[in-house]
Amino acid sequence: MGRPQPRPQPARRPLGTVHHLQTHPDVRGHGIGSALMRELRRIARDELQLEQLHLAARGGEGLEDFYTRLGWRETGRWPGALRLAPDDTRDEVLMLLAPL
Incomplete structure (x- = not known):
């Protein structure tokens, strides 16, 4: 009897994680964040082949709506995962952009 062969693992789709993108509060509402996210998407798709x-976005600040307008969708939440102050706890909102 031969040795058992390991089962092949399914290939994982090429994905990237956005760790941090922020604009200064004084310039919000001028399209800078949207432009940055569009360029990030282009680089991820065209140059990195993702x-x-x-x-993951901080809940309670309208970020879900911002990302949704750019084609992202919410895939889950970690309720109360972020403590900004002793009396300010927020959800962490998990989001996905696919296809690029």
Whole structure:
């Protein structure tokens, strides 16, 4: 009897994670964040050959709406995962952009 062969692992789709992108509060609402995210998407798709991007956003600040307008979708939440102050706890919102 021969040795058992390891089962092949399914290939994982090429993905990237956005760790941090922020604009200064004084310039928000001028399209800078949207432009940065569009360029990030282009680089991920065209230069890095990624198929999807993931990020985690702070809940309760309208970021879900911002990302949704750019084609992202919410995939889950970690309720109360972020403590900004002793009396300020927020959800961490998990988001996905696919296809790029």
